Amino acid sequence: MKAAAFAYARATSVVNALELLAVHGDKAKVLSGGQSLMPAMNLRLLSPEILVDIGGLAELRGIAMRGDVLVVGALTRHVDLLRSPEIALHAPLLRDAVSHVAHPAIRNRGTIGGSLAHADPASELPACVMALDATIVARGPTGERRIAATEFFKGIYETALSPDELLVAIEAPVTGQGSTFFFQEYARRHGDYAVVGLAARAVVAAGRFSDLRLGFFAVGDRPLLAAAAGKLINASVNPELLAEAATALTNELDPQEDQQATAAMRRHLATVLLRRCVAALLARPELATGVAK
Amino acid sequence: MSAPVSLSLLVNGEPIDAFVLPRLNLADFLRENLKLTGTHVGCEHGVCGACTVRIDGEIVRSCLMLAVQAHGASVETIEGVSDSGEIADLQAAFRERNALQCGYCTPGMLMTAQDLLKHSPVPDRQAIREHLSGNYCRCTGYQAIVDAVEATAKTRAERRT
């Protein structure tokens, strides 16, 4: 199990990386942390002609606040998200999610930009950036553009990025103290890809949601920001309403079947997550089991 | 284009200069070029943890990293941390507790356990199990390994106080 031969270019700057991508087009793959790319190459599922290694571009690594926006560089590693005080303060959802991503040795190499650009529908961070209402910053030959996270994921391993573009940063609005977060996933073993997962951000006031963003993952070909959340906003949540939201959720899901779960099981687990999420965010444990299907 | 690339790095403190094909992964570089066969290859797709080494102080899967990506880095393997004595107490705990049978997972397990103890000096059993959850051992059933790591953590904590 050895990777096929390829050429290797170590990018010296973002500009240099973009030049290399411009020259090689879709024959090139960007090497960031490599934690998804390398297994695929070792298995010869992917055999790019050239790897453009952006791993050394320090300008792309780091976490900073810019006004009300949390800016996370594309090369920021999972472990950085886990340990960052800024993340813990402003976007603890990312921290909570990362603790479910694979294992320590993988988290030391894997990057947030790599994870988002890879766009595995079962991975955690894409759903998180949707729940956080984040923006993806991409740079290409003609300059920089910003893509809403909700518009970024196009399908299994498909994004809005073009082959000559580089994902450089993620910007997440910081909503202040009012936000609460929920992250949970069902995986067979620690660190496995989720069977179904949910990353949520909410604003709760007087026992009601004034905002609720539910980012489900492993429920289709891309992460899903559930419209069903709308039913619970500015409403008095009771088991009946929750059941209604759950039904709406199952209708908007289009899950894949794989070796871990049928589509029906994914729909079912998504509704369990919905109930447990709402119960946790509203601190009303009775809602978790209140809606027996 | 896929010609050998020059590579300079530190391996267990020793400066190494080499020419390697870009496709050579770090595990194979260590094993085949440098004959550091203590880094084991179990799955070659990043799941089993047998090839765990340290790069600039942090553990990584050496099968999921190209040798050329380690350019300029400091790589430490089981041979290095054994010879330096850094994990002598952990190794002794593994021996006393029989926390290895065939020994094939052991170098990766030790590298990962030492990483935990560096970042979290007194982990509980669940934290140990979680940190080691990417390192496969078919022989022991893990309990002896968890015991050995827990015992080492306690001993080190006592030594600090």
Place this chain on the structure above:
Amino acid sequence: MTVTRAPAESLSVLDRPNSYIGKTVPRPNLDRLLQGRGQYVSDLELPRMAHVVFLRSPHAHAKIVAIDASAARRMSGVISIVTGRELETVITPWVGVLSHLKGLKSAPQHAIAVDRVCWQGEAVAAIVATSRAAAEDAMEHIAVDYEELAAVTDMRTALDPATPVIHASLGDNLAFERTLDAGDVDHALSESEVVEAEFVFGRHTGVTLEPRAVVADWNGAEARLTVYQGTQAPHMVQNIAALHLGLREAQVRVVCKDVGGSFGIKVHIYADEMATYALSKLLRRPVKFVADRIESFNTDIHARDHRCRGRIGVRPDGTITAFEIEDLTGIGPYSMYPRTSAIEANQVVNLVGGPYVTPNYRARARVVFQNKNVMCQYRAVGHPIACSVTEGLVDLAAAKIGMDPVEIRRRNLITDDAYPCASPSGMKFEQLSHHASLAKLLQMMDYDALRAEQAALRTRNIHRGIGIASFIEVTNPSAAFYGVGGAKISSQDGVAVRLDTQGSVICQTSITEQGQGSESLTAQIVGSVLGVSMDRVRVTLGDTDNTPYGGGTWASRGAGIGGEAALQAAKALRQNILDVAAAILQSTPAGLDIVDNRIVNADDGASRIELNELARIVYFRPDTLPPGIQPELMATRHFVPRQYPFAFTNGVQASWLEVDTETGFVTLLKHWVVEDCGTIINPQLVDEQIRGGVVQGLGAALFEKCIYDERGQLTNANMADYLVPMSGEMPDIDIGHVVSPTLESELGAKGAGEAGTAGAAAAVANAVNDALRPFGATITEIPLTPQVILTALGRI
């Protein structure tokens, strides 16, 4: 520790001052493995060594029409590309049958497929190159023209007339069938409540962390082949390699140093290993084959793919009146060589109902061919099937009559004073301890308190379950296992012990080490018997040139058989040493003893002469010895059990777990095992064998399954999709012991390697069903995935 009977009188040879027997001592030479200085076959490099990669069939069943390797041959680094037709001239095919398994049939199997492939993964061509990467590059440029044939994949229809026959010469797809009818099952069932269920077991595999690896080195000048291989049975490999390469055994040396896990995976002869031997002979240079992980999943033997319909009869008072099973298993296209693939089903028939007094037992087992990877013996062969079926039925019977699962076992387990006795399937039990073991287990787990906790949690909608599984375990196999069927697989083992010139001991044993502690137990026994400290005992294993002839380490035979050989060899050497000492010291052998590396007076313990001094005299100044003395400071002894075909052990396991009834996820909370393996040489090593075995069983219970599609494609042949148990999900496991030594050996040791795996899945399945009882759901299928559990609960 509970001792069921006094140890044999002759055990006194072990019960000496500073004895290591029964003590936890660290295994010798662990630092090598702890410091990354092991010598695994994967690590080995020899001068001029080439690497072989096998092009493997993508089809489950196909005719090979043509192979075009011309482009590949021209590629950089390629040394040779060899097809099955070409290799046939170097190595002969084989047929995996044994005469004592009456009716077992199989077809000739080649090292590389010649004109037809019979499973996805069967080798079609060998690419030998200067590196593995270069060989893989060339492999992509070999064009094979296949004509796909209908694949037989479902074992349930394999025998239907409409299903194609895989090997026309065999007439049908039935490899083996065995029936058994003991007592009067029909009568017993007619007077009982009858519970019936179909038990389904996922096909799984060993996933040794070091894949199978071999370096074959044919030295044409010596006309000798050296095989470096991670194997459990070096002498078997020697015999088979010689036989099929047309060599004498003396022309083959098998060397086995460190082995990265075995569990039965590495006790067989695989076609690609045979091909590697042959390629080395053909190319006259060392050739290395290391399976990669994908190849491991596709070619390492699989096991446990059974569907077993079981019935149990029970009376209202809890008396179990009968067991009946109908077992079906699919073993792939060939019976494995040389141990055959009928053993697992045969064991199922042997073992079902084994812990119980019930005399009425009827069984039928059928073993069918199919176009999937081969199945064969893997840790605890047949035991997990038999135990899950038996213990699942017992729990169903208990539920049927409203009896506690412990109580029904108390009423039916063979009593501890009933031995020797035999099972309805004819298994002879020397001494088991089911009741003592169960009592100990209940005390360890505090069964009543756990039941109370379970009831309290249920009121809060938390669903936990307790599962119990009693089991019997086959260990120390005699020639009844393989030898009587014609296989040249030794059931005896030999140990040679010699005192060196400095009073240390060099010990050569035919058992092998894969981490179980063979080296340790040998050193412990030899050191104890001789009166020499363990650090002065050096053990050599795994080299057919340098050890006595013997079976190796498999089927829990190392301690019981190899250990007894070590004991007898050490006794003989001890006598020889005392004879010399008596001559030197003008004493009598009976008046002397060896303690702490020196000769002492037997009566007052006074030191007389250091062993190193004795050795110096013997080796360098024999002229000073009295006339007529010819010292023999080396002794060799062999041992094989003769009285009992197998030394049965027994034990009982319990699982405590929680089921999230909304998600179907199971959390293992705790596991207990009480085991009786007779004399315990090293308690820690026994416990760790059991823990490791339990976790393999827990993997089977919850995670592991080779998933084939209907066309015979293995769809999860990687470690991301085939789920092995990892540390995060495994519970702590408490172990207790009852000790009933076998009287067949002076050592009294039985095996302990299968016990954990034998009963773990059964305990978990019973616990899950116990947790689900309020929901009226019963599951008799493993792995118990969330999908399976949610389906049983009717939630999806």
